[in-house]
Amino acid sequence: MTSHVEQQIQARITAAKNKRQQQREDRAAFAESRAAGLEARKRTKIRRVFCGQCARPQRSGTYQRCPLGCGTALCRKRASCGNDHLAQCPNRGAVPSLPEEGQ
Ligand SMILES: [Zn+2]
Ligand SMILES: [Zn+2]
Numbered sequence: 537m538t539s540h541v542e543q544q545i546q547a548r549i550t551a552a553k554n555k556r557q558q559q560r561e562d563r564a565a566f567a568e569s570r571a572a573g574l575e576a577r578k579r580t581k582i583r584r585v586f587c588g589q590c591a592r593p594q595r596s597g598t599y600q601r602c603p604l605g606c607g608t609a610l611c612r613k614r615a616s617c618g619n620d621h622l623a624q625c626p627n628r629g630a631v632p633s634l635p636e637e638g639q
Pocket of ligand 2: 602603604605606621627
């Protein structure tokens, strides 16, 4: 026959077990959401685009890719960014109509 005290001890042990299980689940859920957040941050960082000339951060619509096809992002707003890049672009030799500078 189990005494009143033994029943109380048993109840306390069960409560502690449940609490540990709950903490374990909370930790797992937290780790999962943290990993998802880190992944999302990384994706955003990779997606971020900067002008190849002035290094200002760009958003969709504020930049264009180099017309010579080297893939560099250039401000749309500042004509000087595009002009400077076209003079220095590694692909500029492929287009004969562009003026060659510094020769
Ligand atoms: Zn720029
Ligand atoms: Zn280019």
